[in-house]
Amino acid sequence: MKTKHEIREKVWNKLAEEKLGRFPFPLTNRIPNFKGAEAAARFISEMKEYKEASVIKVNQDSPQLPLRAQILKDGKMLLVPTPRLKDGFIQVKPEWVPKGEERKAASLSSISNYGRVLPLSQMPEIDLIVVGSVAIHRDGRRLGKGEGYADREYAIIRELGNKEVPVITSIQSAQLVDDEIPVDVFDLTVDWIATEKGLIETCSPYPKPTGIVWDEVSEEDLNIMPVLKEIKELTVNKR
Numbered sequence: 001m002k003t004k005h006e007i008r009e010k011v012w013n014k015l016a017e018e019k020l021g022r023f024p025f026p027l028t029n030r031i032p033n034f035k036g037a038e039a040a041a042r043f044i045s046e047m048k049e050y051k052e053a054s055v056i057k058v059n060q061d062s063p064q065l066p067l068r069a070q071i072l073k074d075g076k077m078l079l080v081p082t083p084r085l086k087d088g089f090i091q092v093k094p095e096w097v098p099k100g101e102e103r104k105a106a107s108l109s110s111i112s113n114y115g116r117v118l119p120l121s122q123m124p125e126i127d128l129i130v131v132g133s134v135a136i137h138r139d140g141r142r143l144g145k146g147e148g149y150a151d152r153e154y155a156i157i158r159e160l161g162n163k164e165v166p167v168i169t170s171i172q173s174a175q176l177v178d179d180e181i182p183v184d185v186f187d188l189t190v191d192w193i194a195t196e197k198g199l200i201e202t203c204s205p206y207p208k209p210t211g212i213v214w215d216e217v218s219e220e221d222l223n224i225m226p227v228l229k230e231i232k233e234l235t236v237n238k239r
Contacts, residue, residue: 004143007179011135011143020172024062030145031061031132034172036196041067041170043194044130045074049166053127055079057089057157059150060108061132064170068106072097079118079126080111081153085225091118120230126162129154131188133169140189140204141181142169151188151209156227159211159235167208168192186213211235 002010012028015021022033044050044067057079058068071078078092092115097105105114131150135143144150154167167188173195183189183206193200212231222228 001182002179004182005146007177007181008134008143008146010179011175011177014174015172018174020174031059031063031134032172032175033062034175034196036172037063037170038066039196040194041070043199044168044170044192045070047168047192047199049128049168049192055124055126056128056130057081057126057153058130059132059153060111064130064132065103065106067130067170069103072102072105077124078106078115079124080106080108080115081149082117083108085149085152085227087117088120088227088230089118089123090115091124120156120160120227120234123157123160123162126157126165128165129157129167131167131169131190133171133175133190135175135177135179135181136169136171136190136193137177137179137181138193138200138202140191140193140202140206141183142188142190143181148186151186152212152225152228154188155186155209155212156231158209159231164208166191168194170194173197185209186216 015027015032020035021027022035055077056071058064060080072094075094080090090111097114104110133142134145167190169190186209189204189206
């Protein structure tokens with residue numbers, strides 16, 4: 001059985017060899033941007049789950065930029081995690097964005113000029129979550145770039161009392177793998193996969209985290225991600 005790292009390396013190499021990736025380069029050690037990201041975003045925007053959602057959380061990586069812009073165009077609230085979860089989440093309301101500037105407002109370089117960092121105590125109820133991936137199995141097992149941020153972000157939201165909501169990832173179809181991806185208790189699985197070719201419902205048998213697995217949080221984690229300390233104060237220490 002391949003390790004998680006070996007599976008990631010296989011996918012990064014495949015995207016590079018088949019010239020399916022695009023800026024920023026190199027594709028390794030990141031959520032890779034890919035040719036067809038706009039088509040994948042369009043398939044998501046046509047979903048019933050998307051149309052019914054008012055508040056959508058999306059990762060800050062390049063391949064999900066088309067979807068973040070579409071969310072604002074469609075008059076929905078966008079939530080994006082700050083880099084490395086330093087300050088929690090950035091909220092962007094569509095009415096804060098002048099018409100025609102949605103893509104700029106959704107870009108990591110400019111989002112702070114249009115949105116504001118949201119205290120965890122003021123987090124709205126999230127209706128839909130979109131995550132980036134490096135590798136995905138058709139049964140919903142997922143690999144990110146290996147730093148665990150998408151897993152932690154989902155766990156934080158659940159820890160704050162958000163209901164379980166659909167989780168979608170958008171990828172290049174070449175990122176689909178048949179490898180047996182190991183699943184740990186803190187790993188986030190996905191319900192839908194959007195590729196440049198269409199949608200795949202995973203019907204995943206693997207449960208998602210219901211909150212933060214505090215036994216897996218080190219002192220170093222707490223120092224790197226101050227938001228975890230805030231979560232502890234809001235939840236664990238008040239139980």
